[in-house]
Amino acid sequence: MICSNEDFAKKNGVLGKSRKELLCSESAKQKEKPMTQSQLRIYMSNYLKNQGTWKLSQLKKLKFEEIKEEFDKLVKQVDTFVPMSLKATKAELKRFGEELQTKTTKRQKIDDKDA
Template sequence: MTQSQLRIYMSNYLKNQGTWKLSQLKKLKFEEIKEEFEKLVKQIDTFVPINIEATKAQLKRYGEELQTEISKKQRIDDKDVSDTEEKVGKSPQGDSETDKEESVEAMNPTPLDTKSNIVANWKIFQQGERSIYQIIRANGADTVYMSFGAMLKDFTREDLIELYRLVMQKYGTNRPEDAYDRVLWSDLRTMFDPPLNEDAIWSLPLQQKMISWRYYDKCAVHCLTLEACNIYMLADRKYPLSKDACQVMLKMKLLDGKMNEVCYKLLKMIEKQAGVKK
């Protein structure tokens, strides 16, 4: 493959991944495009799911879907480059490098990429006494949330898993120095890491007044709000909540609970932990 053809291939791949626009790539030198291409491929190749038992199945499924999507795009890109070479070879006047790229743009409109809006980064900043969450997607879009709870209303479980993966990739088990990142890190670890009975957080429901118990349907997470903090939990996972705490939760009732299988199983699980016999 010639340098010109390779440039077309890499530009097309970067464009379809949602990281660059063709108009931006035209302004870059070949070496710069190659560097961005290799950087993206490395990110994909080095993706390793977090080894947490409770999320292993979801992460494995996510990885398989991502690899399938990449393979599909690879086949599409290879076909487009092959078709472009054939059309360029038959041109009586000979196309310039820019014309070739524009030809690829016309022949290969950006496909609907279900992974283009994957969570790619996050930022947390203070506005008054509030922590503002900015979520940046791989396609360049970003959304600002006034609270973690507001973010969960909009997040899918896949979004939540990806955010957890990114936070753990950056911090691991090392407690972040930044107070805002530390709260996010703690909330995500409470949800995804194997819960321990001796963790101090599980004694808080009996030490503080319980304010509310809320369910987030889109990501299947429930939140127990106490006087001084929130405890976020995955709806399909059992946590070491005490019998007394579960009894109080059931008396408060589950806010925004949906009549679906996941929510129903959550209520049954809490009833069992509370010792309710039916």
């Protein structure tokens, strides 16, 4: 059977699209896979090293569990970090709010000698 150029182009286009879709779906499946233990160890070691707390030679001597513990400590520390400027504004707002809530009246001093 002889196909014209238009039919051939249409078939190639359809095949090309399905091939692209197939490759995209395969790459998406690969991205969904969790990291292996060695990949995770490398990731955590690089994180600890780049934070400036550890050297690579020190990390190579540690076991995976020890690296994971140190990594978790550092991530918790980074997550709970609050900048000083934000702390100051919270404190200022808190004091400002207290002043609005509490109404104080000035009292005149009464000397005991006069009374």
